[in-house]
Amino acid sequence: MGLALLLLFVSTSSIACGSRIFPPEYEYEEEIYLSLDGSATVNVNASVAALVALRGADLDVDPRARLDRTRVREFFAARGANVALSFSRRDGRRFVHARIGLDDVRQASRLAPFAWSTYRFERRDDLYEFRQTVGGPAGRPVRDVGWTGEELVSFKMHLPSEIVFHNATSGRVERGNILEWEQPLSARLEGAPLELEVHLETESILTTTLLLFGSTIVAAAVAFALVVWWIRRSGARQETVEGARP
Secondary structure, three states: OHHHHHHHHHHHHHHHOOOOOOOOOOOEEEEEEEOOOOOEEEEEEEEHHHHHHHHOOOOOOOOOOOOOHHHHHHHHOOOOEEEEEEEEEEOOEEEEEEEEEEOOHHHHHHOHHHOOEEEEEEEEOOEEEEEEEEOOOOOOOOOOOOOOOOOEEEEEEEOOEEEEEEOOOOOOOEOOOEEEEEEEHHHHHOOOOEEEEEEEEEEEHHHHHHHHHHHHHHHHHHHHHHHHHHHHHHHHHHHHHHHHOO
16 A cells, blocks of 8 residues: 555656656657767667558568568668667567667658658857758558557657757656657658757767866866965975074
8 A cells, every 4th residue: 555655646746747757658769869060870669560651661560470670671771871770579569679870960861761851950150950840651551550549659859968949849858968759640640740949059068067077177176286385385484483483
């Protein structure tokens, strides 16, 4: 009984604070790890059915069928992109986990999985501006794969510097400078508009942290040197006074 009450309290507190104890499991998820030089790592975690319905991947959605991993790799691969793949199963469906390394995030739309989006990343005065406009799906209908209508789609960004402005549907910046935009899968299948916009500082958080850490060390060293100097000077004055006494 005590444990149940504790879980209820924690759950209620989390809802009140706008956070979740158990993160949702997405049917389709894109995560961009962006660097200030424009390079990025993009992770896609999606069911085979979602890849077929949203992105038109030529894959068999039957969970009992052998997944053609060569086709999966060919779907994500492109010149100038490094791809790593892994696979899992959830809710009776196969899931693909792809990690794609890009030299320039603005070129992501050249890859089939991301061709539904346009990407902009540019510097304006003292800020960087990122914008991704996600268009309609370019897939094909799938038969009954066990979807209940409550499935979600997510687009996330992991950002390297202080966020000045964003329009994330979550309305908040998560730990580690993470932003998230959510849509029901049904809305994404219908091509409901989705635009991601973020404005960033030009100094990375790591650089700022290192500068702050370095300045703190320098300040501490200067303070220590001043204390040593003051002690030595006080000692020299004391010796002078004592030597002047008859």
